[in-house]
Each structure stands twice: as C-alpha cells, then as structure tokens.
Amino acid sequence: MIKSMTGYGKAAVEITGRKITIEIKTLNSKQFDLNLKIPGFFRDKELEIRNLLTQKLERGKIDLYITAEATSEQLNYSINHPLALKYYQELKLLKKQMRDHCDLLPLVLKMSDVMQTTHDEMDEKDWKVVAKGIGQAVEQVNEFRQGEGKVLEEDMLKRVQTILQFLDAIEPFEKQRMDEIRARLQNDFSRVSGDFNGSAPDQNRFEQELIFYLEKLDITEEKVRLLKHCQYFLETMSENTSQGKKLGFVTQEMGREINTIGSKASHAEIQKMVIQMKDELEKIKEQLGNIL
DSSP states (O other), rough: OOOOOEEEEEEOOOEETEEEEEEEEEEEOSEEEEEEEGGGGGGGHHHHHHHHHHHHHHHEEEEEEEEEOOOOOOOOOOOOOOHHHHHHHHHHHHHHHHHHOOOOHHHHHHHHTTEEEEEOOOOHHHHHHHHHHHHHHHHHHHHHHHHHHHHHHHHHHHHHHHHHHHHHHHHHHHHHHHHHHHHHHOOOHHHHTTTTTSSSOOHHHHHHHHHHHHHHHHOOOHHHHHHHHHHHHHHHHHHSSSSSHHHHHHHHHHHHHHHHHHHHHHHHHHHHHHHHHHHHHHHHHHTTTBBB
C-alpha cells in the first residue's frame, strides 16, 4: 500500500461553551515537521497532541490549526484590554496609511484572544471530546493520503513495467552486439597478424583474451539483478504499510544496474533503451519524494 504525504482533514466538535474546529494539512517532508496553531487553553495538551500526530501521521510537514468559537452557552466573557488596545493601535496606524475610514472596534473584537471567557480551563471531559475530534481529522488525512497514494502507485507500477519491457527488448540486440564485437576483433587480429615478422601471434592466446574481454562486456548479471530489484520494488509497494524510504533505497540499486548496463553496452540501440529506462526511473524517484 502506498500513502502520499499530502493530506487534508477537518473536524468540528462542541464542548462546554465552545465550538472547536480542527484542521490538519500535510505536505511532503523528509522528517516529522509539526506546526501548531492552537488557543491558549490548549497549551497544556500540546505534548499529547504532538504524540498523537507523530503516531498517526508518521512524517511530513504537518500544520494543525485549532480554533475556538464561543457558543450561546458561554454567557460570561471579558475583554483583554491590553491586547485589544495593541490591536487598535496597529489597526489605527494601518488605517492612516491606507487612508481608510472604517470602524476599528468591530475588527478589534474579532481579533484572536481579545474576547476571553471566564471558562478558560478545559477539563478532561472536554479534552476527550477534542481529542476525538483530532482523531477524526487525522483519519480524514489518512484517507486522503491513501487516495493520493493509489494514484502514485498506479503511475509507478506503469513505469516499473516499462523498465521491464525495455529490459526484455535488450535481449535480441545483446547477442547481435557480442557477435559484432567478436567479428570486429577477429578482423583486426587477422589484419595486424600479417605485419609481424617471423611467427604469427598465437591464435589460442587471442581466443583466451577475446573470451576474457567479452566476459567483461557481458551484461547478463546486471540484467538479472535489475529484474530482481524491479520485482522487489513491486513487492514492497504491495506491503500493508507505506515504505517510501525503502522504495527509495531500491531505486538506488535499480539505477546502479541500469548505469552499468549502459556503460557496458557499446551498442546504439541498447544505449537508447538505457536512456529511456533512466528517464522512467527518474520519474519514479520524483514520485517517491511525496510518499510516506
């Protein structure tokens, strides 16, 4: 199963006197990078929130926004006068610069933490409700990630199959390549043999050296290893958990075998196929950058 690191989830719950909205956005990142924006009365729960997200979302750039809105049940509230005054001064300066004539007081009252309720503490009963809401948002994120992952999985599956097709297409040219190299070397040997004074070069020794040279150019082992790496890549994609880092290591091995085939090929048609395999592999690596 492949899961993308891109995801989105949103949930809303109600606790005593407040409506709580939870929003989670995730993007790709090599590490677990969490950014929290939560009301002040959630601060003592920050560690629990971090632990919950670490367990459920594993890694990625994660933004969690929690907003609280007073409901009709919340009748007792006060105004944070120092904060309201600071907001007012800043807005007044902005108003002057913009030459606007809007009324600032309604804007100030809507600013974050200006309106303070008398019920600023959150009891465990309320926290359980909020934690459940966070869990719902996380579940939506994971569903989103799985949906994105299916699209990525289909794309990478096609590209691995394309690499395997090119690998099979190499075989007819491989025998032709070896025959051409053998014929060329034998012609060169025959041509230069007449230039020696006295006895001609040892034909048996030439055959031994030729076999040794052709063995160095043989790409059978590289083809077998590339086939095994592609099969392992497909097996890893079908595992129950997303294995983005593991797949990245497998693509490194695939790239190593493709490069070796290219360096040994000495054949124009095989080189073309190697270039196409490299292109498919690079596109797979790009997709892996967004896989959990």
